[in-house]
Amino acid sequence: MQFNLDVLKINCAEETKRVTQFVTEQVAKGYRRKGVVVGLSGGIDSAVMCALAVEAVGKDKVVGLILPERESNPVSSQYAVSHAKELGIEFREIDITPTVDSVASYSQRDEFIRKLIPGYTPGCKYNITLPTDLLDRASFNFYVLQVKLPDGTLEKKRLNLEEFRTITSFANIKIRSRMIHLYAEAERRNLIVAGTTNRTEFILGDFCKYGDGGTDIEALAHLYKNQIYQLADHLAVVSEIIDRAPSPDTFSLPVNDQEFFFRIPFDKLDFLLYAWEHQVPVEQTSKVLDISDEAVKRAFKDFASKNHATAHLRVPAYSLDGDVS
Amino acid sequence: MSNIDTIREFVVENFLFGDSAQLTDEMSFLENGIIDSTGILEMITFLEENYKVKIDDDELVPENLDSLMNISAFLDKKLDGMSVPKEEGK
Numbered sequence A: 001m002q003f004n005l006d007v008l009k010i011n012c013a014e015e016t017k018r019v020t021q022f023v024t025e026q027v028a029k030g031y032r033r034k035g036v037v038v039g040l041s042g043g044i045d046s047a048v049m050c051a052l053a054v055e056a057v058g059k060d061k062v063v064g065l066i067l068p069e070r071e072s073n074p075v076s077s078q079y080a081v082s083h084a085k086e087l088g089i090e091f092r093e094i095d096i097t098p099t100v101d102s103v104a105s106y107s108q109r110d111e112f113i114r115k116l117i118p119g120y121t122p123g124c125k126y127n128i129t130l131p132t133d134l135l136d137r138a139s140f141n142f143y144v145l146q147v148k149l150p151d152g153t154l155e156k157k158r159l160n161l162e163e164f165r166t167i168t169s170f171a172n173i174k175i176r177s178r179m180i181h182l183y184a185e186a187e188r189r190n191l192i193v194a195g196t197t198n199r200t201e202f203i204l205g206d207f208c209k210y211g212d213g214g215t216d217i218e219a220l221a222h223l224y225k226n227q228i229y230q231l232a233d234h235l236a237v238v239s240e241i242i243d244r245a246p247s248p249d250t251f252s253l254p255v256n257d258q259e260f261f262f263r264i265p266f267d268k269l270d271f272l273l274y275a276w277e278h279q280v281p282v283e284q285t286s287k288v289l290d291i292s293d294e295a296v297k298r299a300f301k302d303f304a305s306k307n308h309a310t311a312h313l314r315v316p317a318y319s320l321d322g323d324v325s
Numbered sequence B: 001m002s003n004i005d006t007i008r009e010f011v012v013e014n015f016l017f018g019d020s021a022q023l024t025d026e027m028s029f030l031e032n033g034i035i036d037s038t039g040i041l042e043m044i045t046f047l048e049e050n051y052k053v054k055i056d057d058d059e060l061v062p063e064n065l066d067s068l069m070n071i072s073a074f075l076d077k078k079l080d081g082m083s084v085p086k087e088e089g090k
Helices: A012-030 A044-057 A074-087 A097-103 A106-116 A161-189 A199-204 A225-234 A239-243 A257-262 A266-277 A282-289 A293-309 B003-015 B037-051 B068-079
Strands: A035-039 A062-066 A090-093 A125-129 A144-148 A154-158 A191-193
Touching: A012 A035, A012 A044, A012 A225, A035 A044, A035 A161, A044 A062, A044 A074, A044 A225, A044 A239, A062 A074, A062 A161, A074 A090, A074 A239, A097 A106, A097 A161, A106 A144, A106 A161, A125 A257, A161 A191, A161 B037, A199 A225, A199 A257, A199 A266, A199 A293, A225 A239, A225 A266, A257 A266, A266 A282, A266 A293, A282 A293, A293 B037, B003 B037, B003 B068, B037 B068
Parallel strands: A035 A062, A035 A191, A062 A090
Antiparallel strands: A125 A144, A144 A154
16 A cells, blocks of 8 residues: 555645536536535635635635634634635625524523533633644543633633533534524525535544534545645635634634544644555554554544544434435 | 443443443453443543542543453552553653
């Protein structure tokens, strides 16, 4: 098996052609709609997807929705607007705070966090993180709630399963609220909803079923994050978006994707994932990436565990005939 | 009932839906898909509540928790107040 630091390199012009052809076909023949709506998060994936949609069907048939809620990082909307303007597409910003609040209120969530960390008061910033140093040491995936208290100190608490599930369910309401707004727009204007999940997220399960995973097409799901960056350069995505660290932007205290989910630095993650998917031997992988065999084994184990634990996200629903797809 | 039997019963009931045939004492939970990463959190709560022990973050390593035998040995040491394996470098 050929494995080197060039394995993820793509021909961006060809890849753009391939994806745009797919998008065009899906709009015109698959769904028979008039265009595409993309949720613009201010991150790299949605920026690339939107640029590809413009290449595919033209800027007049692409709508960008910017969907912040009250805990979103304000620069996310700012970058999304700047990218939409650069592309020349129609875009609109909708504050989804009332939608989120109508399902499970922020005050209910605040109360729950206060039970875990009594110093928490509404307005305190918080996030949840995993240990980020999987390549350096073995440890399980346990989440820690971090709250920045009014005096500036950071208080932490390890979450048990019930606490983790509760906080995740609150966070996923935000993501699913965006899906509702995207589909409202798509139905009203006869558009398809284009997803923005990349292969790294898809294989490891870093997306929310019926949230950012609730879409009509997933035109990036075959591309590793590393390849999304290559396309971003090729498509001249605005530099603020390319340069910012990937983040779920779901929690008020900033957290990047490595801390929130992947546990492995981005310069190694996709190469390791490629090696795991293509059954590249551990010794060959460690040599090419200049890391220990043990580090590679830990990464492979974590991939297998995450892929197995999130298998249900990748099928629409099970039925007696298998999955309903 | 010995510790290992109590933990086996917990694993079989909660993760294998009563099917104990596939579980051996040495089998890695994660490698064999018996318990996933969220299941480990469930196991930690069970151990802390059932045995009244406090498991520190740096004790959450496969060497302590990734098989019936590892958990049993880990628990024996915790309950005896002995030192237990912690994450590398600590």
